[in-house]
Each structure stands twice: as C-alpha cells, then as structure tokens.
Amino acid sequence: MTKPRVGIMDRMINSIEWLAAMFVGIVALNIFLAVVLRKFFNTSIPDSYDFGRMLLGILIFWGIAATSYRGGHITVDLVWTAASPRMKRWIDVFATLVLLFVVAVQTAMLFDKVRGTYVDNVLTYDMNIPTWPFYAVAWLGDVSAVVLIAIRTYRLIFHPELLHDEKPEMKADE
Template sequence: MNTTRRNFADRFINGIEWLAAIFVGIVALNIFVNVLLRKFFSTSIPDSYDFGRMLLGILIFWGIAATSYRGGHITVDLVWSALGQRGRRAVDVFATLVLLFVVIVQTTMLFDKVRGTYVDHVLTYDMNIPTWPFYAVAWAGDVCAVVLIAIRTWRLIVKPEALHDEHFEDRRTE
C-alpha cells in the first residue's frame, strides 16, 4: 500500500511538472504567433497582451509548484554546508516549513484575487472575456504548490531518502 501511495504521489508530482511545461509552451507559442502576425501581416491576436500576462502569471504559479518539490529554486548553502547531517536535515525541514507557510498565505491571497475578479466581472480589453478563469488556473497551481511542499516536508521528516531530488542529493554529498 505504501508503494501505491508513493506511486500516486510521484505521478501527481510528474503531472504538475508536465502542466508547468505545457504552460511554458503556451506562453512561447502566444508570443511567437503574435510576433509573426505583427511582422508579416501587420495585425495581432486580439487580447494577446492580456492573454500573455495572464498566461505568464499561470506559468509562474505552476512553476512554483514544480520547483518547490524538487528543490530546484535558488538556495544559499553557506550555513547548510558547514553543518553535519542532522543539522542539514534540520535546516532543510525548517526552510521547507517556512516555504510552506509563505505559499499557504500566498494561496489564500490569490484566492481573494480570483474571487474579486469574478465578483467585479473583470473582462479582457478587446474580446471582453472574463479574466477570473485565468486567475483560477493560477490559483490551482498555487494549491498544487502547497500540496507538493507538504509532501516534501513530510518526506523530509519521515523518510528523506524517498525524495527523488538530484539537487538535494548533490547537496548532501558536498
């Protein structure tokens, strides 16, 4: 049963990473097509600016989810590298708990933004498309970040060898 749970968690983590990658592709495609249309046809995609900035926001929040679990974000290892294995694990757990708290607060505030854009009926400029679904997708990425950081915290505390994090493992051997 533990293997089934672990496989589900790993599939969930991989799915989130794939979604983040898909959003990178969508943002790049939006920019590429818009540049081509402007250069060769003197036109652009209606609301491309609004779509671009909202898709970039979605990409950022799903990217937070993808990097938070793997530990792929920027770290400073000055104190960490001077500690023994128990001290390093304590620093890792503390840092992950702080990250979890910050992302929970961020997720709560982003939900207020989703609710606000829905209640205020905020629309895009050209085509008058409601913006709240874009904010909701970004919020879902933030919710996934909370879940992944909680999984990482649990694994750090209970079974740190269960983490499949190359960066994390590289740091342990330095």
C-alpha cells in the same frame, strides 16, 4: 533490476510538473504567434496582451509549484553547507515548513483575487472575455505548490530517501 514503485504522490508530482511544462509551451506559442502575426501580416491576436499577461501569471505560479518539490532551484547557504548531515536535515525541515506557511498564505490571498475578479466581472479589453478563469488556473498552480511542499515536508520528516532532490555537491564530484 526491478522498477521503483510509483505511488500516488509521485504521480501527482509528475502531473504537476508536466502541467507546468505545458504552460511554458503555451506562453512561448502565444509570444511566437503574436510576433509572427505582427511582423509578417501587420495584425495581432485580439486580446494578445491580456492573454500574454495572464498566461505569464499562470506560468509563474505553476513554475513555483514545479520547483517547490525537487529542491533543484538556486540556493546559496553557507550555514547549510558547513552543517552535519543531521543538522542539514533539520535546516531543510525548518525551511520547508516556512516555505509551506508562506505559500499557503499566498494561496489564500490569490483566492481572494480570483473571487474579486469574478465578483467585479473583470473582462479583457478587446473580446470582453472574463479574466477570472485565468486567475483561477494560476491559483490552482499555487494550490499545487502547497500540495507539493506538504509532500516534501512529509518526506523530509518521515521518508527522506524518497526525495528527488538534486544535490549540487554530488554533481560537482562527477
């Protein structure tokens, strides 16, 4: 049995998904440390609230990136379920193009937020750390989502066999 060829697109997809997973771990670690320090040592991490808030934003945008490509997120669509395979593909292409447009506009707006926090020199409360790098990392997650949705769109149109979609109807048959 030969190994499937892993191209640059697949490496980008896997890297983005691993980064999103690492941010989940960072957020969990921040929460765990804050609770342990508060409960057992009656102290806190300086700027813990600001870090937690910004890390959660980063996690959300990288989570959008991670779920944008696979198609394994929660969906409910009676029209799609009843459609023929050819019509399902057209619905998927249309929906993915709409998603690509929406996330691209969101990415442009988020860049404006990054620029605004940089120009306004917004700082954290306790240690006066600039907040714009956190916003920039969140923005990179949104950029990654646009890249993954573009890859998904390309594959839906030209190479649907390369998609890694999770098929709920297949799982129900198992």
